[in-house]
Amino acid sequence: MELFLLALAVIFGGGALALLSGGGARLTAALGAGGAIAGCALGLIPAVSSLVRGERYEWSAPWSAPYGSLSLAIDPLSAVFLIIVFGLSLTAAVYGAGYLAHLGGARRLGSPWFFFNTLVVSMAAVTVAQNAVLFLVAWETMSLASFFLVMFDHADEETRTAGFVYLAATHLGAAFLFAMFVILAQGAGSLEFRDFSAPGALAGVVFALAVVGFGSKAGLVPFHVWLPVAHPAAPSHVSALMSGAMIKMGVYGLLRTMTFLEYPQLWWGLALIGLGALSAVCGALWALGQDDLKKALAYSTVENAGIITMGIGLGALGASQDAPAVAALGFGGALFHAFNHALFKGLLFMNAGAVAHATGTRRMSLLGGLMKKTPLTGSLFIFGGAAICGLPPLNGFISEFLIYLAAFAGAVDGGPVTAGAGLAVIVFMAVTGTLAAAGVARAGGAVFLGAARSAAVEKAHEPGPSMLAAMLALAVMMTLAAALAPAVAGLLTAPVVELAASDPAAVEESVTWDCGYAAPSARMQYTPSSFAQPVSDFFHIILRPRAALAMEDGLFPKRTVFSHETDDPVESEFYRRLFAAAARGIGKLQAFRAARANVYIFYTAGALLALLVWGLILS
Amino acid sequence: MGALHPLSLVFPLMALALSPLLMGVINRTKAAWAGRTGQPLTQMYYDLARLWRKGAVYSRTTTWVFRMGPVAGLASLLAALALTPFGGLPAPLFFDGDLLVLIYLFGAGRFFTILAALDTGSAFEGMGASREAFFAVFAEVIFILGLAALAMQTGSLSLSGMLATGEKYDFAASAMVAAALFVALLAENARIPVDDPNTHLELTMIHEVMVLDHGGPDLALIEYGRALKLWLFSSILAQALTPLPGGPGLAVVYMLTMMTAIAIAVGVVESTMARLRLTFVPQFLMGAGALSALAVILFLR
Structure with a gap:
């Protein structure tokens, strides 16, 4: 477990140094990518060892956050996802070093590396957290770090839209997780994972909240709309990490939640x-x-x-x-x-x-x-x-x-x-x-x-x-x-490959046969x-x-335009309408808005008074 | 699951040697129906030998993907051959779930044929590739549901197990499975009414247009692969149709008879029906899919 903590420290340290270095692109990349590579390689050791030996490693420390504790554990379920996170992050860091280097001196690379390394650390923390507060902090850090990485090309209008769609989706999902952990904590009287349980009908509610909350991270339909906008906007090594590892955190969360509950229904x-x-x-x-x-x-x-x-x-x-x-x-x-x-x-x-x-x-x-x-x-x-x-x-x-x-x-x-x-x-x-x-x-x-x-x-x-x-x-x-x-299928492949490798009588090259047409072009x-x-x-x-064809009439038409697009009806029909309706509903609240401080003080006082009355009725 | 019967290893060799004959049977049936004498039954062997001796012409647009297409196609079929039981004896390789490997091997062959077609950059071959990819969605569902029905009927998860025993035979369900598998055979082997192996109008072809640019030894591999695929499908259908008679000798004679009958049936379908309009093909295939779904429901306890 100490090795695991050291790994996290190396990754995070590399990212922080890259942010602070302020030097040339080469130094920044060496610090950021180097930290991620070395840390991931270190982190793979305890993960693989836990999976292979079927062991559980624990570590905990007190934490000043209310109800929080720094309790971590690697069990075989965490280990599977840790291997995914560290293994993919390692290669993504190697790739990213080359990918970002091509931008030359045009951009300061400190912050991309800092957020990349933070993303890796937070994903690793999500898989090992054994306390709900710690889990949610890691979860939010993961979402925010990836948000900043999606916004890498923030000068681009489309990227900014993508970033905000992603931020909204990830926070809506997280809201369901907060509700889920509150229900679990009420039954357990603590926020430690080991105390969690949900009897009877409550288990169904927890399960449903987990499916929505974690499903939106995993990209399940109809909670998937952020994926097709956020993935293309991010730099490719980040898309690889988000798609390959981060959405798996949703899968992990769902599986982990199922371990809190009694037998599945x-x-x-x-x-x-x-x-x-x-x-x-x-x-x-x-x-x-x-x-x-x-x-x-x-x-x-x-x-x-x-x-x-x-x-x-x-x-x-x-x-x-x-x-x-x-x-x-x-x-x-x-x-x-x-x-x-x-x-x-x-x-x-x-x-x-x-x-x-x-x-x-x-x-x-x-x-x-x-x-x-x-x-x-x-x-x-x-x-x-x-x-x-x-x-x-x-x-x-x-x-x-x-x-x-x-x-x-x-x-x-x-x-x-x-x-x-x-x-x-x-x-x-x-x-x-x-x-x-x-x-x-x-x-x-x-x-x-x-x-x-x-x-x-x-x-x-x-x-x-x-x-x-x-x-x-x-x-x-x-x-x-x-x-x-x-190896089932590969067995018989070798002889055929040899068969086909034997030289045919003569090999010629020509154009693709196009029905005798003399001037085939790539447009065809x-x-x-x-x-x-x-x-x-x-x-x-x-x-x-949706297809659109614009054709000129008459003899020898010169210009013909054809376009073909396909829509995602969940986004175009469901969410657009939902958010339009929400905007209309919330718009009505505008009536309560006033640009005067004394009105707001009145609201605050009214709310406090209402709470006081409610408290009196309850007691 | 016992030791491997020595004949189990002989049967794949038999398939390698005899499969072109099935194509001959189809051609003779169509000729007889049209009042012609037709080609000799062994015509395909001559065709293959002729193609094998020829040179090859490759389009300058193509890459290694185009040259790998025929090889990958035949390789996947040879691997599938090792999984397909024959004459009531288990296949050389069998294990729980081998039917999935078989189906995905057919899928792999199709994937590389499609890539090879796209590699030519020809509009015709792109068209064929697009249709092949689309119809596969339906054909694969029919085939996998038909095999699922057999698995539920026999309680075995291996092709060798589900095709070997005739104990729990149920006529109605077997007839529906067989009808569905026959449609799958027509669709997967590019036969009428889904595709027309004889047409020379590129716009109407599917499989044939995808291999338009292949010639010489490459075409020989593709043609031989088609014969082998027909053999595999008809041998599975023959074993699913009725329980096999006991004893390997009798079972083999029975199976060869049944496979000849299936080839004749394909020839008769081809002589009496026209190719369906492309927009009707999904409906036709979904009809067959409904048959296999019905057979599956019959086995739901």
Whole structure:
């Protein structure tokens, strides 16, 4: 445990020194990134040791905050998430050192590194906190540090909007957590996690609050709207860390809360499966509708959070229905998928950063043919993409396999409710899997394959060594994660590869065959939006495609404009209306506003008087 | 789960050797229906040998992804072959949940074929890739629900277990599962009424248009992969349809007969039906999905 505290001190110290150094970009990066790298490597030691040995390390100290105490513990559940946090932060710091260095002397890099390191420390603190006050302080620090990182490009109007959407969403979510901890503390008489319990009907209330509060951090539909705006706005190593590790804090919180409560009830499992299925399918569909590469990846995070939640739901269902196989496979699959998702989503966001850095745009309809310019980046994208679709034998398949297997075990051995829920998971996993594969093929195809759609691609180049090294390290970890499972599919691949490697009689090069048309151009390629058209039209209720065609009449029309966009109805229909209604309602309160101090003093006195009367009535 | 039967290792070799014959059966059926004699049953072997000897032409737009497409496609099918039981005996590899590996291997093959198509930068191939990705959403649900019904019927989570036993046979449910699996076979193997393997109008094709730019040995790998995929699907369907007769010898003869019958049925469907309009394909596939869902509900206790 002392090693863990030392790790946190090193990370935070590095960040603080980077902030204070004020020197050149190189020194700042060395302090910030160096602190994060060294600290994460140190922190991985106790985390791995706790997980491998199944041990629990504790440490506590008194704290002057009311009801607070600095009690920390690493148990195997914390250890899984600590490994995610430290492992991904380490690679993200390596990547970030290269990524931020390209900005040259244009920006002071002290504060980005300070907030990055603070984010890492606060996430680690969230996973080990054993006191509600400490947990909430860490939780808020995490939200604020990531807010400042999202606002990195604050000169940009869109980034500022994204930052405030994120700040509002994260605080609405936190409000539910405050309520949840108050209820738990009332029953326990203390704010220590070990005292928490909630009997009977109260357990259901706590569970519901946890789902909303932690679900909004995890990005579950309909609490996901901040993800697709905040992730694209943040610098890529921060997007990788937020998407790979920070949303997992929501998953961790949900699991940790379930340990406070008695045995799970049936409807918890069903509710989680329902929310998970909704998030998975909608996330995969919305990802197919995006033109911004990082936005598509953000929606893919929503999809994967849904898959993880379906796994947790199956676990809770199995526990409530006395089906230990379903419970073990469901929880196990969910945890392994959380780990795997950190690896491949980290890789893909870093990849998107490399693309944006090389071409200056993230719009897929302007890219294409990058594989020729940046073969390493492109190959890594296809590797990460194949893993995120759950293709065997990569690591994504193994965790999805466990969740599927939980569903099958439920369908075959369980009662009608378990079997029905299992079958629903099977169907939704299958739909999600194929849609995700379509989405990744669309993104990979539009960005890296075919011919260049604009001049942005012409001057593209591979990213610097530290960015490449971070991506390669994640790819290696993915391979290792996959190799732990029985190698089934890879067995027969080797002979075919040799077969195809034998030289064909003669190899020629030519143009792509285009029906005999003499002057094919890159503009004639299928675009990302045309690739997704059958899906977006079929699922128009969820995707809301909008097409606009402006054509000139008459002979030889010169200019024709076509645009195609897809909306997120949860944002455009639900939240816009909700906040518009809230604004109208709150607007009525304007009547109480007066620009005179004596009126406010009257309000204060009135409120105190009312409290006094209330207190008298109660006593 | 006992020791591996030596024949279990022979069956995959048989599939490798005999699968092109199934394509021959379909072609002969269509020819007979149209009043022609048709190609010899062994025509595909000659075609494959001819293609294998040819050179290859690669578009300058393409990268290694395009060249890997056919290899990855065939590799995933070969791995799937190792998981598919035959003639009532377990497959060379079997474990709980192997059906998921099988389905995702088909998915992997499709993923790399789609990427290879997009790598050409051709509007036609993009169109085919887009349709293939879309229809897969429905085809995979039919297939996985059909297998889930079999799993619930037999209580086994392994293909080898659920296809080998005919003890808990239920005619109505099996008929529905078989009908759904037959539609899955038509959709996954790019046959009428979902896709037309013979059309030469690119705008109407799906699978065929995705491989438009492949030639020579690459095309041979793709064509051979199609034959192998048809073999895999029809052998699964043959084992799901009715309980197998006892004894490996009799079971093999029975299965080969059934698979020939399935190939003839595909040929008859192809001779009597037109390809559906693309907008109707999802409805057709969802109808089959409803059948497998109904079969699953029959097994809900």
